[in-house]
Amino acid sequence: MGRRVAARLGQAIVVLWVVATLAFFLIHAAPGDPFGFDAPSITPATRAFWRHQFGYDRPLGVQYARWLDNVAHGRFGYSQSLHEPVRDAIAQALPRTLLLMGVALVAAFAIGILLALFQVQHRGTRRARWAGTIALLFYSLPDFWLAMVLLLAFAYWVPILPAGFTVDPVMHQYMAPIPALVDRLRHLVLPALTLTLLTTAGVARFQRNELLEVLPLDFIRTARAKGLDERAVVRRHALRNALLPTITLAGLALPALLGGAVFVEKVFSWQGMGWLTVNAIGMRDYPLVMAAVIVATCMVVLGNLLADLAYAAADPRLRAD
Amino acid sequence: MAEPLLAIENLRTYFHTAGGVARAVDGLSLTVAPGETVGVVGESGCGKSVTALSILRLIGAPGRIESGSRILFQGRDLLSLDGRAMRAVRGNRIAMIFQEPMTALNPVFTVGDQVAEVARIHAGASRAEAWKRAVEMLDRVGIPAAGERAREYPHQLSGGMRQRVMIAMALMMQPDLLIADEPTTALDVTIQAQILELLAELQRQFGMSVLLITHDFGVIAETASRVVVMYGGEAVEQAPVRELFAHPHHPYTQGLLAAMPRLGASRERLQTIPGTVPAPTDWPAGCRFRDRCAFAWERCEREHPALHQLSADHASRCHLAVEPERRVAHPPAAPAEIA
Amino acid sequence: MPTDGPRRRAGPGWKQLTPGARAACGVIVLFVLAAVFAPLLTRYQPWQQLDVVRLKSLPPSLAHPFGTDRFSRDVYTRVLYGARVSLAIGALAVLLSSSVGTLYGAVAGYAGGVVDTVMMRIIDTFLSVPRVLLLIAVLALWSPVPLAGLILLIGLTGWFDIARIVRAQAMALRDREFVVAARSLGARPSAIVWRHVLPNVLAPVIVAGMLAVGNVIVLEAGLSFLGIGVREPTASWGTMFQDAANQFVSSWWAVIFPGVAIVATVLALNTLGDALRDLLDPRQLPAHPGSEFQEPAHG
Numbered sequence: 001m002g003r004r005v006a007a008r009l010g011q012a013i014v015v016l017w018v019v020a021t022l023a024f025f026l027i028h029a030a031p032g033d034p035f036g037f038d039a040p041s042i043t044p045a046t047r048a049f050w051r052h053q054f055g056y057d058r059p060l061g062v063q064y065a066r067w068l069d070n071v072a073h074g075r076f077g078y079s080q081s082l083h084e085p086v087r088d089a090i091a092q093a094l095p096r097t098l099l100l101m102g103v104a105l106v107a108a109f110a111i112g113i114l115l116a117l118f119q120v121q122h123r124g125t126r127r128a129r130w131a132g133t134i135a136l137l138f139y140s141l142p143d144f145w146l147a148m149v150l151l152l153a154f155a156y157w158v159p160i161l162p163a164g165f166t167v168d169p170v171m172h173q174y175m176a177p178i179p180a181l182v183d184r185l186r187h188l189v190l191p192a193l194t195l196t197l198l199t200t201a202g203v204a205r206f207q208r209n210e211l212l213e214v215l216p217l218d219f220i221r222t223a224r225a226k227g228l229d230e231r232a233v234v235r236r237h238a239l240r241n242a243l244l245p246t247i248t249l250a251g252l253a254l255p256a257l258l259g260g261a262v263f264v265e266k267v268f269s270w271q272g273m274g275w276l277t278v279n280a281i282g283m284r285d286y287p288l289v290m291a292a293v294i295v296a297t298c299m300v301v302l303g304n305l306l307a308d309l310a311y312a313a314a315d316p317r318l319r320a321d
Numbered sequence: 322m323a324e325p326l327l328a329i330e331n332l333r334t335y336f337h338t339a340g341g342v343a344r345a346v347d348g349l350s351l352t353v354a355p356g357e358t359v360g361v362v363g364e365s366g367c368g369k370s371v372t373a374l375s376i377l378r379l380i381g382a383p384g385r386i387e388s389g390s391r392i393l394f395q396g397r398d399l400l401s402l403d404g405r406a407m408r409a410v411r412g413n414r415i416a417m418i419f420q421e422p423m424t425a426l427n428p429v430f431t432v433g434d435q436v437a438e439v440a441r442i443h444a445g446a447s448r449a450e451a452w453k454r455a456v457e458m459l460d461r462v463g464i465p466a467a468g469e470r471a472r473e474y475p476h477q478l479s480g481g482m483r484q485r486v487m488i489a490m491a492l493m494m495q496p497d498l499l500i501a502d503e504p505t506t507a508l509d510v511t512i513q514a515q516i517l518e519l520l521a522e523l524q525r526q527f528g529m530s531v532l533l534i535t536h537d538f539g540v541i542a543e544t545a546s547r548v549v550v551m552y553g554g555e556a557v558e559q560a561p562v563r564e565l566f567a568h569p570h571h572p573y574t575q576g577l578l579a580a581m582p583r584l585g586a587s588r589e590r591l592q593t594i595p596g597t598v599p600a601p602t603d604w605p606a607g608c609r610f611r612d613r614c615a616f617a618w619e620r621c622e623r624e625h626p627a628l629h630q631l632s633a634d635h636a637s638r639c640h641l642a643v644e645p646e647r648r649v650a651h652p653p654a655a656p657a658e659i660a
Numbered sequence: 661m662p663t664d665g666p667r668r669r670a671g672p673g674w675k676q677l678t679p680g681a682r683a684a685c686g687v688i689v690l691f692v693l694a695a696v697f698a699p700l701l702t703r704y705q706p707w708q709q710l711d712v713v714r715l716k717s718l719p720p721s722l723a724h725p726f727g728t729d730r731f732s733r734d735v736y737t738r739v740l741y742g743a744r745v746s747l748a749i750g751a752l753a754v755l756l757s758s759s760v761g762t763l764y765g766a767v768a769g770y771a772g773g774v775v776d777t778v779m780m781r782i783i784d785t786f787l788s789v790p791r792v793l794l795l796i797a798v799l800a801l802w803s804p805v806p807l808a809g810l811i812l813l814i815g816l817t818g819w820f821d822i823a824r825i826v827r828a829q830a831m832a833l834r835d836r837e838f839v840v841a842a843r844s845l846g847a848r849p850s851a852i853v854w855r856h857v858l859p860n861v862l863a864p865v866i867v868a869g870m871l872a873v874g875n876v877i878v879l880e881a882g883l884s885f886l887g888i889g890v891r892e893p894t895a896s897w898g899t900m901f902q903d904a905a906n907q908f909v910s911s912w913w914a915v916i917f918p919g920v921a922i923v924a925t926v927l928a929l930n931t932l933g934d935a936l937r938d939l940l941d942p943r944q945l946p947a948h949p950g951s952e953f954q955e956p957a958h959g
Contacts, residue, residue: 015785030801140926142878144885145919148908156909218424224379227412227442240429259792263882278886281800289797300788316429316474
């Protein structure tokens with residue numbers, strides 16, 4: 001087991017190094033000037049000074065080394081658009097994104113697995129076909145569109161939920177602990193629901209396929225030969241086997257979740273990393289955008305590592321090593 | 322004769338595929354008496370495994386047991402039972418063990434769990450009680466340190482052990498009939514002998530009947546009291562074991578027996594039966610064995626032979642039973658395709 | 661004499677498609693036709709601002725079946741012309757990713773060994789970066805990116821799944837008799853890959869490609885929504901959300917109709933892709949109720 005962890009960690013570091021290098025290349029190859037904003041007080045001399053101070057006039061190799069060092073220490077530079085170090089901005093935004101994604105991940109997998117189970121236990125019936133069609137429908141929706149529709153529906157047409165932000169921008173600071181918690185939850189509902197609906201469909205489709213792959217296997221026949229009813233066969237014998245690849249799916253779903261989170265955060269003004277990134281677009285805030293990419297990749301790598309370990313723990317065939 | 326434990330009457334199991342209807346079992350009848358071991362032998366593709374699965378109604382789409390078939394177990398037609406009643410029979414009164422113990426066991430559950438499950442299903446036992454019974458059973462089938470072994474997973478056991486686990490699973494409820502589908506084919510020769518001995522011993526202890534499916538005559542010789550030879554989805558010969566070995570009637574049986582390599586025999590070439598088994602979607606008219614038979618004549622081409630009784634307990638599906646003078650070897654009727 | 665590959669089974673016919681799949685086909689054809697014949701189906705231009713004072717932000721009516729947006733442009737017209745752009749982007753980007761992915765996967769799968777391991781690790785690395793974020797980063801930094809560049813970027817970030825699928829197939833094919841025979845007869849690896857491997861991976865690639873087109877359409881819409889995808893004055897389904905986003909509370913038609921267009925197209929593509937996969941996958945599973953093992957057996 002220890003060897004496995006070490007190997008995966010090694011891979012993870014390689015991945016991060018590659019991404020950091022890619023980011024470096026992108027920043028330096030991109031047009032425009034990090035210090036190119038137009039303001040009367042900024043003279044060419046000032047620009048030259050900044051360039052020198054941030055090391056932009058050093059040879060590329062040296063800059064690369066410094067970049068890697070900075071990234072490794074989480075020093076992502078300064079954000080022009082936010083007027084604060086990128087690190088601080090991300091530190092504030094990241095937990096909000098993690099909250100949103102965490103809730104969506106758990107909910108989507110729970111519902112998705114149950115949905116797949118339902119579809120397989122009742123396969124061939126109309127109910128199951130409808131369930132499949134609805135899942136396919138949600139799988140086909142654009143993230144931002146679903147977000148907008150839900151926002152329209154539940155914040156305007158039937159105004160029962162707030163229209164954006166993570167907490168009430170005005171009142172939250174004055175709330176007692178319990179109402180404050182409720183306030184947070186109310187703001188969480190719509191964005192989390194959006195992400196969950198989008199992800200559930202994918203999970204259900206995947207899990208259903210895995211279940212159907214397991215069903216023709218010999219040990220399922222043995223279970224039936226023991227006199228077990230069909231539903232228990234699927235629930236107990238098939239599912240346990242079909243869940244293993246789903247653990248891996250949890251890791252693979254992270255990039256998609258992060259992508260979806262970008263749109264959801266924008267529509268709901270949920271001040272997470274996606275929202276930060278989107279806002280940084282128009283401002284050519286290179287450091288912020290790159291930092292977001294690197295941090296996001298970090299999350300994916302970490303998530304995959306955890307999924308891999310979980311898989312090894314769950315599959316008895318891998319445990320005994 | 323006392324009432325048979327199992328009586329299969331005119332079993333027809335067809336697979337309705339896009340490529341045609343495969344008549345895997347096409348009118349099979351056989352009986353198993355209480356306490357008897359009946360062997361069903363034949364090449365792959367003759368329908369013996371499908372027969373076994375049909376008894377327990379484990380045939381899935383696109384397969385179907387056609388109407389007109391009857392499977393009488395202790396007097397009741399299994400094919401008329403509803404889902405619940407059938408499940409009460411499976412694993413309980415009739416149990417089955419399969420050929421590949423590695424794939425037949427669930428890789429993510431301990432062997433103890435899988436054996437205990439039978440008691441939980443049929444005896445309503447609690448987890449603890451079922452586990453205890455499982456360990457006892459594992460011990461009884463000859464697994465050393467059964468208590469610890471029960472906590473292991475299938476991939477941690479050897480092939481022979483896994484088959485013992487399967488046997489333990491099958492015998493938990495002391496069924497009246499055990500169907501063994503090629504139980505030793507996937508095992509080493511030395512382990513084979515052990516498993517067969519185990520089966521024989523347990524049969525004696527529990528007084529149960531065994532329906533043993535195999536392609537290996539050696540296994541039959543050791544364990545069965547009666548034999549049914551299958552070809553082309555039908556029984557082509559039935560006889561007590563000794564009688565079959567001493568006086569095989571059907572040319573196919575003769576071919577199978579001749580093909581068995583024998584220790585001490587002179588080093589000639591191994592005998593084979595020329596040709597291959599026809600596809601179940603396309604059984605030839607007349608006798609299904611005619612293209613590979615050394616004695617076939619024009620009657621074999623047009624008339625499907627009935628199962629003729631040669632004596633009280635010996636039957637053969639061959640026209641030679643009524644025209645024995647035709648038993649003169651000549652080149653087969655159709656050009657033989659050597660595979 | 662080199663052996664030809666296994667005789668290819670006749671492809672699935674119209675008859676074998678489920679009614680849902682046939683409907684999906686119809687929907688796709690409908691949208692393609694609408695895109696191609698857009699000028700015939702509407703008398704307005706997508707950028708045409710009809711009457712900034714009187715006609716802006718009107719709900720659906722007979723004159724304007726999908727209403728007008730806040731720049732008094734006819735939404736129906738923009739949906740029709742937007743179809744051209746969105747569908748074209750989808751098709752071209754997927755063409756690119758399919759080509760790259762197929763080649764990459766075929767080489768990796770056929771070569772095997774260290775080459776395969778390294779190539780797959782490279783893919784794993786790229787898959788760790790969320791596609792949307794990467795695209796945002798590049799598109800934002802190089803903004804404005806011309807349409808060709810957009811297609812290129814989307815295509816070059818989407819070939820990984822196809823590469824994996826093709827690789828799996830190539831590995832399986834490597835040990836099939838006709839490939840071994842060709843190899844033993846001295847055929848060069850490149851020839852083998854070209855003549856034997858590629859034709860046999862066509863089917864799963866088509867299925868994956870169909871699903872990918874749907875993904876690209878959604879992706880392009882999202883990027884355009886953020887303002888970094890397709891640029892004005894070109895209208896795509898995604899750009900229509902840019903303006904609408906600020907006003908959608910009061911003019912829902914500007915958001916709902918283009919959205920429905922996207923959803924319908926993507927749903928159709930996914931349905932058809934699924935149906936094709938069920939048909940082409942040799943490991944067909946019959947869909948029957950579990951009661952096959954429970955109810956009385958007589959058929």
